[in-house]
Amino acid sequence: MKRPALSALLLAQGTALLGTRLSMIAVPWLVLTELGDPIWAGVVAFAEIAPYVVAKAAGGPLIDRLSARRVSVWTDLASVAALAAVPLLYGLGVLTPLLLVPLMALVGTLRGPADAAKYAMVPSVAEAADVPLTRVTGLISGIERLSGLVGAGLAAGLVALIGPANALAVNAGLVGLAALVVAVGLPGLGRPEPDDSGEGYLAQLRGGWRFLRADGTLLAITMMVAVTNLLDQGMAVVLQPLWAQGAGGVAYLGASQVCFGVGALCGSLVAAGWAERVPRLRTYAIGFFLIGLPRFALFVVPLPIWTLFVGLAIGGFAAGFINPIVSAIIFERVPRRLVGRVSSLFTAIAWSLMPLGGLAAGALVQGAGLTAAFLALGAAYFAATMVPFLVPGFRRMDARAAEAEVEKLERAA
Incomplete structure (x- = not known):
């Protein structure tokens, strides 16, 4: 295989x-x-x-x-x-x-x-x-965007x-x-990783959480992504549709989404070939910065519409590097026997605040207006993008987890 x-x-x-x-x-x-x-x-x-x-x-x-x-x-x-x-x-x-x-x-x-x-x-x-790994995660991210x-x-x-x-x-x-396709095309993956711990289901679930909590890098990324997902959801389901209504109709909403999506697809494909060679923390931080306050500000600054679409495409391209880098870090730091429970917890926590995004954005629009809501969510996004420079856990993104550190985290789990 x-x-x-x-x-x-x-x-x-x-x-x-x-x-x-x-x-x-x-x-x-x-x-x-x-x-x-x-x-x-x-x-x-x-x-x-x-x-x-x-x-x-x-x-x-x-x-x-x-x-x-x-x-x-x-x-x-x-x-x-x-x-x-x-x-x-x-x-x-x-x-x-x-x-x-x-x-x-x-x-x-x-x-x-x-x-x-x-x-x-x-x-x-x-x-x-x-x-x-970064090439595979880049291709997976490209498939998601496509x-x-x-x-x-x-x-x-x-x-x-x-x-x-x-x-x-x-x-x-x-x-x-x-x-x-999975049943026929991946026959060699039918055996689970050996686990001689003898733990029950709940103990294994708690072990996955203990591992995630003990790894400062993974925990820091998880919490940051959960917050940015909340803000992205508010942008997608409330702010952008309301902007499109005032701008001229649903065609503007579709065009803005397509520009960002095409940029993200291109970024993911480039990341599949080059993410191994770029500094992870710097690329991660730049990607989040460009889809943060600058993206939100594009919708309120009085510029030609083509400027908005070009800016969204640039932001999407930078965003295309984020998921491949994050996924590679997860799979490098998590022992194979814990991959299922830790990666599942990671993505579940990252999604956990999304249902609140639309509610928060709607309340902001109702209370302060659409422009203020764009700027408020953009400011919150900017604050989130500064976290990697302040939290020590992010500084270990550029290095694989050492074997000793992995063993320590396994014992914590």
């Missing part, structure tokens, strides 16, 4: 994420247009993301026990059934919000461990393919052509394809 393993992981990740992006548009559109209640759109969205975060954190020990490959295949297959139930119930004329909420909660519960399992396979695939760009257009086309409920049947097919 050499380079085909890397191709299989990229294909599985791409198809699964494509389905997720499709669902992010089809589900709220279904609630708003077919079920006719905007309040339920927010309830359904929360019902999916909250179990997603909890299940991703809780599923880490299962990934380490059963193997990432098995967890990915079986949770994806179960997701196919949950997703396919939506168009089935809709076709029978019995789909209501009260049925959709538990179905999407089930989808979120299954998608959390499935996404975490694919992420946990990265170090094994990189080793099997004999490819540097899926976001393609998924938005695909979702819009499918929703218009066959309706939002039937579009979820396509989502089910994509998730099923991801399960098939």
